[in-house]
Each structure stands twice: as structure tokens, then as C-alpha cells.
Amino acid sequence: MAVSTAQLQPRAVAALWVLLVLLLLGTRAADAQQQGTCGQQLTGLAPCARYSVPPAPGQALAVPGPECCSALGSVSRDCACGAIDIINSLPAKCGLPRVTCQ
Template sequence: MSGIMKSVLPVVMLILVVADQTQVITKTEAQSSTNCAATLGNLNVCAPFLIPGGATPGSECCTALSTVDRDCLCNTLRIASRIPVQCNLPPLTCSGN
């Protein structure tokens, strides 16, 4: 093996390892995102509770909510709160009512 090949080989190996790890992370993030979307979709049973004056959430809603990962729910709420600004509307502010 030439001197150049000996010095380039470790760099190429490092790039391959990093690329492989990035692919694993990307698959994990995609799977996590899919799981988040699926569990959030299950919250449709909670829709009647979300309407002002709506009913108390039933056991189906509570069960669906218990399956949602906390980070998934919090990130979704954070993203949803940014929608008005992205639409050039005033930021969402809510009173304590």
C-alpha cells in the first residue's frame, strides 16, 4: 500500500462510520416521528373534550393520552404554538380563563 493510501484509509473509514451512525440516527428519528404521529392520531377520541363546554374526557381519551410520549406531546404543542407567527398572525396568547 502506498503512503498516501495508508494516510487516507483511516479518514475514509472514519467517514464510513460517521455516515453509518447518521443513517441509524435518521432511521431512529423517523421511527420516533412515525410513532409520535400515530399516538397523536389516537387522541381523536379526545376531540369532544377540546370544544369549550365539552364533556369530561372519557376512559378512551385518558387511555389514548397515556400512550403518548411526553416529549412527543410537548414538541407538538411547541410547534403548534408557532403556527400563527408562521402565518403572519399575532402570537397565540391565552387568558387564565
């Protein structure tokens, strides 16, 4: 099933927000030199970055490798939910419309 560019844009924007938040939180954690923080957990998701961007039309989403799956398993529920809440709140704080994916 072909996916139009208009349908990919919200997904691509969401993926970019995820990567941006991961980088920002990881930088803060590194600066603070805090062990075991949510920022460090999210920084550990670097092996998953390539799996967070939608594939080109007609291509299947790549299956995450063991490094990504292990990193995902290391992120606590509270940390993951907090990151998602931040991502969902950013567009409004920037005066942008909320991103919807359906």
C-alpha cells in the same frame, strides 16, 4: 360564571389548532407507514377531540371518557411537548398574532 364570546375565541382557536396538527401529523404518519411515531400517538387522540373544544357559555367542560384518558396516557412526553411547540409556532409562521389564553 358566564364567559363572553371574546374570551372563548382564543380557546376555540387553540383547540382548532390542536385538532389541525393532530390530523396533519396523523396523515403524515399514515402516509409514511411508520409504527410508534409521534404522529400515530397523536392520531390516537381522536377520542379526545370532543373534549378539546370549549363548551357553550354556562356549560361545564365534559369529563373525558376512558378511551380519551387511555389515548392520552399513550402519548409520550416528548411527542406531546413537540406538538405543543409546533402549535405555538404556527401563528407566527402564518403572519398571525400569537394566541394567548390569559
